[in-house]
Amino acid sequence: MAEIKDCKEQPPIQKRYEIRDPIHGFVVLNEWEREIIDHPAFQRLRRIRQLGLTEMVYPGATHTRFEHSLGVMHVATRMFDEVVEKREDFLKTELGYQEADLKRDRVLVRLAALLHDIGHAPLSHAAESLMPCNGAGKKYLHTDYSAAVVNHVMRDVIENHPMNRQYAITARDVADFLTGATRLGRSLLWRGLVSSQLDADRADYLLRDSHHIGVAYGKYDLDRLLVTMAVAIDATGSPVLAVEEGGEHAAEGLIIARYMMFTQVYFQHTRRAYDCHSEQALKTLLSRGARSTQGRAAFPPPTARKNVEAYLEWDDWRVMGMIHAGEAGEHGEIIRERKHHRCVYATPEIPSTSDLEFVEELIARVEDKVSFVDRAEESWYKFGDADIPVLLSPGRRDERVRTLSERSAVVRGLKAVNKIRIYVPPAAQERVSAVVQKLRRVRG
Template identity: 25%
Template structure:
C-alpha cells in the first residue's frame, strides 16, 4: 500500500495525509487547483494574495481530520470509525474542485454567459469533478483500505454540497450517507451556522497572505468541540466561554470582505475580467471527452474540458492575435495599463440615498459628463447569514454539564458584541480614465454629497 505523505504548510505546519488523499491529489483534476487563485482579482491589489485553491484544499482536509479525530477521541460513544474520518477528509479535500478561473468570479461569468445556468454553483462542479476522479482514477483500486464503498461516495458528495436540517421540506428524507451521524455534515460545509473547517482555513490563510491580523483561534474551537443532543438531534457544540472566539471568526470574515474581498479596485477588475470572458466566450475552444470542443462557458458540462480550464485563460486572451478576441483583449489591457474605472466614492446605503444617487447620475449631462460613463455597484456585507447573527445558531455547553447544550444565556452575552449583522454600501465608478474627466467626475460627486442628506438621517 502507498504510504502517507507529509506536506509543509505555512498555516498548519506539518500536515500528514492518508494515501488515498494523496492519490486524489496526484490526479490532473486536483493538480489543476494549483493554477486557480484563491482570491481571484484581489491579487491585482494585494501582491501577497498569490495563494491558490490547491493549498487551501489540503488545509481543509487536514482540519477536517483534526476536528473529527478530536470528537472521536473525546466521545468514543459517537462510534466514529476510520472510514468516517477518511470520508470527511476527502470531502474537505475535494470541496473546491469545481472552482473555475479566478474562483468565485467564474460563477458570475457563468450566470451572465448562460442565463439558464443562473443556479449553477461551484459545488455542483466539485461533485462532478469528484465523480470523474472516482471513475478514472479510483475504481480500479483493489486494496480494501483504499477502496470507497458506494455509500461512502454518496456521503462525500452530500458533504461537498452541504446539508442542514433547517433546509428540509416536508417529506424530505435524511441524507443517505450517514443518517445516524448527522453532526458529521457540519464539519466541512456547515449550513446550520457557517462554523466549519472550510472557513477556519480560508480565513487564516487569506489573512496570512494579505497581511491582516487574525484573532480567531481555530485550535481552541477544536479543543472544546463536543457533540451534544439539541432538540432531538446531535450537533457540534462548544464551551460557553468560547463565544468571544467565535465572534472573532465572523468579525475577521467581515474585515476581509471590507478590506479585500470587496475592495473597490479588485471588484472593478473582476468586473472587467468577467466582461472580457463574456466577449471571448464563443471564441475560446477547449477539447473535451471524445474530442468534442466546448466554449469557455460550456466547459462546465464536461469534466475533461473543465480540467484544462484555469486562470491561464486570462493570458490566452491577453496574448491572442485572433481578430475575434480583440474586443475582449482590449478590456483586459485596461487592467494591465491600470486604466480601469475609478471609484469616486462610497456611502452607506439607504433606499432614499439610493434613489437620490441614481436620479442624479441619470440626469448627468453637464460639463462633458454622461450618465453612461458612471457605474453604480451595490456592496453587501454580513456575518454570513444575511441580517441574522450566526452565533444564535450555535449551541453552547458548560463544564459542569458537558452533555447538555443550549443557546447562550442573555446574562453571558457581552454588550460589546454587534447588534446588527449586515450593511450595504453604494459605490460609484467612473469609466473614463483621463485626468481631466476624472477631476470633473470627482467634483460632480462632491457637489452631490453636499446636497444630499446624511444617510444616517434617513433611517
C-alpha cells in the same frame, strides 16, 4: 512531498506522506489521498489563485486553491478528531454511531474537504456570475461544479483505490456531502465542518490569506477553537456541531476576523474593480470560445462529463495567457496595464433608503458614463438556522445548548454590509465626480 513511516492507525502496508504548509506545519496524507491530489483535476488547483487578481492591490496574494484545499482537509480532520475524542460516548449512545460509522465518516469528511474547491472557476469568485442556469432557472454555483467534477471525472480515483474497500465510499457520497444532498442522512451532521459559520474552509482561508497578504485582520485562535469543538443535541432535539462555552470567545474571534478581512481586504475598492474587470474579460473570452448558453457567454453547465472536462480546461494560466495575447478585449487590456476603472461614489456599509435612492438617481443622470455598479454584500453572522450552537456544562447533568447570538452582544451587533459602489473609466472620473457633488448639494 516527504514519505514517512507508517502510523499505528493505518494498516502496515500503508504509507503516509507529509506536505509542508505555511499555516499548519505539516499536512499528512495517505496513498489514496496522494493519488487524488495527483489527479490532473486536482493539480489544476495549482493554477487557480485563491484570491484572483487581489495581487493587484496586495502583491503577496499569489497563493492558490491547491494549498488551501490541503489546509481545509487538515483543519476539518482536526475538528472531527477533537469532536470524536471528546464526545465518542455521546456519539455512540445518543446518536447511535458505531465505531465503523465514525471511521467511514472521517474519511468522507477528509475527501469532501480536500475536494470542496475542485470545481472552482478561474480568477476565483469573479467568474461565478458566468456560470449558467439550470433547467429551473437557478444559477449553478461553484459547489455544483465541484460535485460534478467529483462525479464525472474523479469517480475512478475515489472509488477504486484498495484503501476504499473497507469504506465503500462512492463519488456520489462525496458529491452529495459537498452539495448537502439529503440522501446522506446522518452523515450530514459533519457537513458543518466544511460548510458552516465555523467551518474548516473559513478557518483556513482567514489565516492563509492574512499570512500571504501580510495583514493581521484574519488572525484568531484556531487552537482554542479546535479543543472546544463538540457535538450535542440542541433545544429542538436536532444533533448539531457546537462549540463549548470555553470556546465562545474564540468563535467570536473568528467571526470578527472574517468581518475585518472582508471590510479591509476582500471589499477593498480597487480589488473589487478588478473582480469586475476579470468578469468582463472572461465574458469576452467565453463568447470568443463558442461557449454560449441561453444566448450569453457562460461556462458549460456541469451536467455531463464532456462539459465538465471542457470547464476544467479553464484556469488562471489559460486566462492570463489569453489576456497577455490581447484576446480579452478592453477589460483584458485594463488588467494587463493595471489601468482600472475608478470608484466615484460609494454608499456607507449599511446604506439608508436615501443612500439607495441617491444611487438610483446618480445612475439615471450619468448612465452612459458608468462602467459598472458593484454590490459588496455580506452578513457577518448568520442567525436562526445557521447560528453557532454553544454547549454549556458539557458532560454534566445540566448540559444544554444555547446559540452564540443569544450569548454574545458582539455578534448581535454585527450588521450585514450592503455597500454599493459606482465605477467609471479614468477619463470620466472628474466629470462624474462633479455630478456626484452637485447631486449631493441638491439633495442636501
